Amino acid sequence: MFASKRLSKELSKLHDKLPPGITLIKADDFTEWLMDIRVIDSNPLYQDEVYRLKFVFSQTYPIEAPEVVFVKDEDHPIPWHPHVYSNGIICLDLLDRQGWSPVHNVESVCVSLQSMLTSNTKQERPPGDEHFVKHNKQRPKDINFVFHDNQV
Amino acid sequence: MPPGNEYAAEQLKSQGNTHFKNGDYGSAETLYSQAIQKNSKNPLLFTNRANARLKLEKWEEVIDDCLRSVELLKENMKAYFYLAQAQIAINHPNEALSSALMAYDLCTRSAQQTSNAATISALVLKCKKAKWDIRERDRIRRRADLLADLEASLEVTYKKDVSDIESRIEAGDVGKVEGAEEKGERRRDWEKRRDDLRTAFALSDPENLGKREVPDFLVDGITFEIMHDPVVTKNGRSYERATLIEHLKRNPTDPLTREPLTIAELRPNISLKDACTEFMEENKGWVYDCEDGEVDHDTRWAHLSSL
Numbered sequence: 001m002f003a004s005k006r007l008s009k010e011l012s013k014l015h016d017k018l019p020p021g022i023t024l025i026k027a028d029d030f031t032e033w034l035m036d037i038r039v040i041d042s043n044p045l046y047q048d049e050v051y052r053l054k055f056v057f058s059q060t061y062p063i064e065a066p067e068v069v070f071v072k073d074e075d076h077p078i079p080w081h082p083h084v085y086s087n088g089i090i091c092l093d094l095l096d097r098q099g100w101s102p103v104h105n106v107e108s109v110c111v112s113l114q115s116m117l118t119s120n121t122k123q124e125r126p127p128g129d130e131h132f133v134k135h136n137k138q139r140p141k142d143i144n145f146v147f148h149d150n151q152v
Numbered sequence: 153m154p155p156g157n158e159y160a161a162e163q164l165k166s167q168g169n170t171h172f173k174n175g176d177y178g179s180a181e182t183l184y185s186q187a188i189q190k191n192s193k194n195p196l197l198f199t200n201r202a203n204a205r206l207k208l209e210k211w212e213e214v215i216d217d218c219l220r221s222v223e224l225l226k227e228n229m230k231a232y233f234y235l236a237q238a239q240i241a242i243n244h245p246n247e248a249l250s251s252a253l254m255a256y257d258l259c260t261r262s263a264q265q266t267s268n269a270a271t272i273s274a275l276v277l278k279c280k281k282a283k284w285d286i287r288e289r290d291r292i293r294r295r296a297d298l299l300a301d302l303e304a305s306l307e308v309t310y311k312k313d314v315s316d317i318e319s320r321i322e323a324g325d326v327g328k329v330e331g332a333e334e335k336g337e338r339r340r341d342w343e344k345r346r347d348d349l350r351t352a353f354a355l356s357d358p359e360n361l362g363k364r365e366v367p368d369f370l371v372d373g374i375t376f377e378i379m380h381d382p383v384v385t386k387n388g389r390s391y392e393r394a395t396l397i398e399h400l401k402r403n404p405t406d407p408l409t410r411e412p413l414t415i416a417e418l419r420p421n422i423s424l425k426d427a428c429t430e431f432m433e434e435n436k437g438w439v440y441d442c443e444d445g446e447v448d449h450d451t452r453w454a455h456l457s458s459l
Contacts, residue, residue, distance in 0.1 A: 002270065002375050002395070009376040062374060063398045101407040102374040102399050 003061040004030040010105050022110045025052065032056050033106065036076075037114050045080050046117055052076040053113065055106060065100035067140050068109055080123045081116065087133045089140050091126060092116065161191035168200060177207040195224035195231070202234040214238035229258040229268070236275055245282035252276045256381070260393065269394035273380060280432065299353050303346055310342035370428050374399065374407070379428050383418040386411065390421045 007030040014024045025034040033055040039046035056067040070078045070088035078084060083091040093099035094112055126132070168183035184201035191197065198221035205214045218235035222228050232255035239248035256272045314335055321331040372379045372392035382390040387409050397415055399407060406413040 002377075006374075006376050060398075063395070063402060098403070100403075101405075101410065102395070103407045 003057055003059050006062055007057060010107070014107065018107065019111055019114075021114055022107070030057060034071075035106065035110055037110055037117075039114065039117050041118050043118060043120070045120065045123055049079070050076060051079050051117075053110065055109075062102040062105065065095050065097065065104075066106070066109070068095055068113075069140060079117055080125070081120050082122055082124045082126055083116070084125070085129050085132055086125055087136075089132075089136070095140070157190040158194075161187040161194065161197065164190065165194075165197060165200065168204070172200070172204055177204045180204040181208060193224060195221040195228060198224070199228070199230040199234060202231070202238075206234055206237055209241070211238040211242045215242075227258055229255050229262065229272075232258065233268075233272060233275070236279060240275075240279055240282055243282075243286075245279055245286060249276070249279035249283055252279045260381070269397060273392070273394045276380060284432075295353065299349070302349055306342060306345055306349065310338060313338045366431065370424070370431055378432065379424065382421040382424045382428065384421040384424075385413055386417060390424050393418070393420075 007027075011027055014027075018024065021038040021040045023036040025036050027033040035053045035055065036050050037053060038050050052071045052073065054069050054071045058064055058066075068090060070076075070084060070090065072078050072088060078086055078088050085091070090113070092112070094104065094109065164183050164187035168180045168187065171177070171180040171183060181201055181204040184197055184204060187194075188197050188201065198217045202214045202217035202221065205211075205217065214234055215238050218231040218238070221231040222235075225231075232251045236248045236251035236255060239245075239251055252272065252275045256269070256276055259269050259272050317326070317331050317334050317338070320326050321328060326334070366378045370378050372382070372395060373389070374391055374395040377392070379390070379392045381393045383393045383396060384390045385396075385406050385408075387406060389406075389408055391407070396407070396418065400413060400415050404412060404414055
């Protein structure tokens with residue numbers, strides 16, 4: 001109901017100023033945006049790489065969470081992380097039904113993902129990645145992730 | 153009322169509803185009218201017809217229907233909601249605002265705390281903006297009148313000076329060259345005064361003042377809009393009532409702390425509400441300059457008609 005209004009306000013703020021390492025790539029409408037993130041601290045896992053995030057908003061945003069995934073193309077790999085599947089699906093409490101809060105926004109999600117990568121040291125995929133990537137047909141937010149640990 | 157009429161009216165009403173859903177508002181209106189002939193005591197028949205007539209832009213008739221519906225049922229949120237829309241359409245923003253506030257009040261007091269609150273809240277803002285627009289138009293007109301009056305009197309003084317000089321030239325008191333110089337001076341003098349006057353008016357125009365930004369403490373953290381009915385949570389943060397309720401219906405936790413939070417625990421934040429109202433009054437219309445166009449009106453009304 002208020003998604004487009006809220007997103008247009010977010011957009012004007014994003015044009016104004018963004019935290020370091022976060023770039024707005026595409027926001028032509030209020031259904032799908034692309035954002036790029038970079039890890040600022042020197043973490044050898046993410047050196048010199050830029051990751052592309054796709055945000056998909058429903059009419060009920062920000063009451064409901066946006067769908068956020070990493071997208072892979074020639075210039076943008078999927079970052080290594082024990083909570084990021086190799087198809088770009090992210091398992092983060094912030095983005096699921098229970099963990100989302102309407103006070104979050106595109107920028108705060110980017111910052112959270114950026115810091116999730118910054119603090120990671122494991123060059124790993126979630127357990128069962130291969131099977132999940134092959135068989136999953138669900139939308140990311142409908143997946144009932146089991147959070148393996150809360151430290152990462 | 154002969155027995156069976158109430159049933160007949162119900163039948164006609166549901167046929168009307170079907171036409172309404174299909175977008176055939178004219179047939180819906182006719183069927184509701186027939187239903188009213190069978191049973192003129194059902195307030196819902198009047199509000200349903202009002203909704204159809206809203207679509208048909210028969211504003212005066214919408215108002216009649218709403219008032220008749222209110223006569224039959226006093227606490228009638230839908231009637232006030234449609235009434236406000238018709239009143240705003242015929243450019244009666246004061247009446248529209250009181251109707252919209254009435255609808256909002258009934259909505260927040262109702263047990264269901266339905267999602268209509270957000271829709272009605274938007275209508276309240278729209279009425280406030282319409283009311284402000286009219287006031288602002290009058291103000292600009294008055295200003296323009298005053299400016300025109302002052303400019304005209306400057307011009308009168310200038311012309312009088314010029315004709316004085318001309319008569320002195322004619323009488324031989326001053327030479328032609330000197331006279332022409334004096335006239336040129338008067339003219340420059342007049343033009344400068346006129347420009348100063350225009351500058352003074354331009355400077356005093358609030359349009360040209362300050363940076364237009366709503367302070368963060370008046371802005372709802374969920375919609376990013378200035379609040380009109382803020383409620384405070386246990387941790388002291390305030391949100392717009394309608395949007396926070398939307399969140400709590402899905403997830404009964406505080407948006408910031410994630411502690412359990414229920415609708416019953418919310419309290420109105422009256423001082424903040426006053427601060428928001430005052431800010432809107434002082435900063436006039438630009439606060440409301442939000443993108444109304446993107447909201448799909450049809451879907452917003454649609455869920456109301458299914459009440």
